[in-house]
Amino acid sequence: MEDRLTKERQNLTAVKENVLTRDLLNRKPCSLILQDGTRFNGYSFGANLSISGEVVFSTSMVGYPEALTDPSYRGQILCLTYPLIGNYGVPSRDVDPEGLSVSFESQQIQVRGLIVHEVCNTPSHWQSTSSLDEWLRDERITGIYGVDTRRLARILREKGVMLGTIKTSDIELDFDVAIEDPNKFDLVGEVSVERPITYQDGRAKRVVLIDCGVKNSIIKNLVSRNFTVVRVPYNTGVDEVMTFDPCGVVVSNGPGDPTKCSITIETIRKLIEYQMPMLGICLGNQLIALAEGAETYKMKYGHRSQNQPVIDVETGRCYITTQNHGYAVDKSRLEQAGLIAWFLNANDKSIEGIKHPTKPYWGVQWHPEASPGPTDTEFIFDFFASKVNKAAAT
Secondary structure, three states: OHHHHHHHHHHHHHHHHHHHHHHHHHOEEEEEEEOOOOEEEEEEEEOOOOEEEEEEEEOOOOOHHHHHOOHHHOOEEEEEOOOEEOOOOEOOOOEOOOOOEOOOOOOOOOOOEEEOOEEOOOOOOOOOOEOHHHHHHHOOOEEEEOOOHHHHHHHHHHHOOEEEEEEOOOOOOOHHHHOOOHHHOOHHHHHOOOOOEEEOOOOOEEEEEEEOOOOHHHHHHHHOOOEEEEEEEOOOOHHHHHHOOOOEEEEOOOOOOHHHOHHHHHHHHHHHHOOOOEEEEOHHHHHHHHHOOOOEEEEEEEEEEEEEEEEEOOOOOEEEEEEEEEEEEOHHHOHHHOOEEEEEEOOOOOEEEEEOOOOOEEEEOOEOOOOOOOOOOOHHHHHHHHHHHHHHHO
C-alpha cells in the first residue's frame, strides 16, 4: 500500500513538472492596456488573439464556468480578483432533457476576454473534463494571467469601468479609433434566441419568457415550478406574445444599455396595459422601469459577484445575492413613474427591486436563480408563481 501511494505521488509530481515545463516554454507575453493608458504586462492563455471590450471585475471566489457563460457579460473583458482561477477545471458539456446545459448558463463563453492573476493548468475535480486554458482555446477566447488583479480592481473602483484591450503584440493602440464601446451596440440581439422555444409543453399554466440573454438557470427555475415556458426573442411584439395565451411573463437578464431595447420596452408597456403578471430580472427590472417612464443610468463600476447585500424595504430583512449589472434604475424618477422601491443595495443604496402599488408586476436587479452563489432569494420565483396562479384562478 505504501509503495503504491509513493508511486502515485511520484507520478503526480512528474505530471506537475511536465506541465510547468510546458507552460514555461509556451508562455507568450501580452499586455492589458486600459483606456487611460495604464498597462499591465502578463502572459496569454486560451486563444492568443488581440481583443478589446469593457473591462469589469468580479470578486467571486468560485463559479467561473457559470460567469463566463452568462450572457450578461457579452462585450466585456472580465477580471476575476480571486488569485487562483481554474483549480477545479471545466465540467462536461452535457445537456438535460430540455436541451439546456447542465453546468453552463448558455451554450458558449460570452465574455470577450478573461483577466486572472494565476491560472491553474492541473485542475483537480471529479467532474472536470478539461482545463480552463483548453476551454478558452477551444472557444477562441483570449485570457491573460500574471496580472496584479487587485491593483486593477482598485483602479476600476476609483475611476470606474473603462474600455481596454488585450494586445498580443507591442503595437500601440489608438483608443479613439480602435476601441468602440460595446454598450453602443445591440448586445441583446447577439444573445437572444432567433425563434420561440417551448419547454415542457402541455402543462396547465404557460409563462412567456422574453429572452434578453437569459441564463439557463432561470428557465430551470420556471420549469421546476410546473410552468410551460415559451422562450421568445427580445424583439417579439405584444400581439405575438399574447398568441401563446400566457398567464404570466418574465423579462430576463441580459447585457448592455437597457435603452437600446426599444421594442422590448414597448412590448412591456402594452403588457402592463393587459394587467399581465410580470417579473423582471436584472436587465428585465430596468426595462420594466423604463416602460413606466422611469430612467436608468450607468453605474461607476457596477455590481458583479456573489456577495451583494440587498434589503427588503418593507421588512428590513437583508439577503445576500448574486449580481452582474452595470446599469441601474434612477431612484429620483421612481415616484414620478408611479413605482415603489422594493429592495435597496445595503452598500450604496441603489435600487435593487421595484414594484407598482396596484399593478401586477415586479422587478429585481439581482439573480434570484444565483448559479453560482447563495440561494437566499430563490423565493422570488415562488412569489411570482403564486401571483400567476392567483391571477389564473380569478
